[in-house]
Amino acid sequence: MNISSLLSGKNRQGMLLLLSAVLFFSACSSRRNTAKPSTTAAAKTADAMAHLKNRHLYRFITDWTGVQYRLGGLDKKGIDCSGFALLLQKDIYGNTLPRRSRDQAAAVREKNMSQLNEGDLVFFSFGGGAVDHVGVYLNNNYFVHASTTRGVVVDDLSLPAYQRVIVKAGSVKN
Missing domain, CATH: 3.90.1720.10 (endopeptidase domain like (from Nostoc punctiforme))
Incomplete structure (x- = not known):
């Protein structure tokens, strides 16, 4: 299987969906806990x-x-x-x-x-x-x-x- 066959038709849509999911979940995981920090x-x-x-x-x-x-x-x-x-x-x-x-x-x-x-x-x-x-x-x-x-x-x-x-x-x- 070469790159052009991966990017055609259904495979292309699947790759875009996978890429979108990865970006979405990685963005969510980078959020910090917003609890009030202890007073130092x-x-x-x-x-x-x-x-x-x-x-x-x-x-x-x-x-x-x-x-x-x-x-x-x-x-x-x-x-x-x-x-x-x-x-x-x-x-x-x-x-x-x-x-x-x-x-x-x-x-x-x-x-x-x-x-x-x-x-x-x-x-x-x-x-x-x-x-x-x-x-x-x-x-x-x-x-x-x-x-x-x-x-x-x-x-x-x-x-x-x-x-x-x-x-x-x-x-x-x-």
């Missing part, structure tokens, strides 16, 4: 970013996300936590802050954690003594900071690792 940490982080009121803040964070940590750094080659907070406050809110996180802590009006607003500062003491880390509150218990191991990231403030070391939070005094 990444989805919650994306949700916090999506609910920022200040679009300039959103752009600032996305521009800096992933920049590596560098003690004393103030540019995209590397930045530390207090440098990141300083630049964010200056560029987004027009606030002037001292360079060191412990001095920045003295420059805020303290608030209860439940009263924090977008742009407020959150201070930590990982060393057990004075303030040694700062981040900027976003919403829904999320904050952005320059992590020593992961660079500039958005993190969940309700994680036990942060809850154990929070020492102060508040808004910049004007």
Whole structure:
């Protein structure tokens, strides 16, 4: 049997029917399950970013996300936590802050954690003594900071690792 005899008459109709069935069933099998995906940490982080009121803040964070940590750094080659907070406050809110996180802590009006607003500062003491880390509150218990191991990231403030070391939070005094 050659190709021309396969494509003639009834054989041709059968081939078209077979090809149509294959295409139909392969298209159906490629459909994905449309069930709602489980909420992940990444989805919650994306949700916090999506609910920022200040679009300039959103752009600032996305521009800096992933920049590596560098003690004393103030540019995209590397930045530390207090440098990141300083630049964010200056560029987004027009606030002037001292360079060191412990001095920045003295420059805020303290608030209860439940009263924090977008742009407020959150201070930590990982060393057990004075303030040694700062981040900027976003919403829904999320904050952005320059992590020593992961660079500039958005993190969940309700994680036990942060809850154990929070020492102060508040808004910049004007």
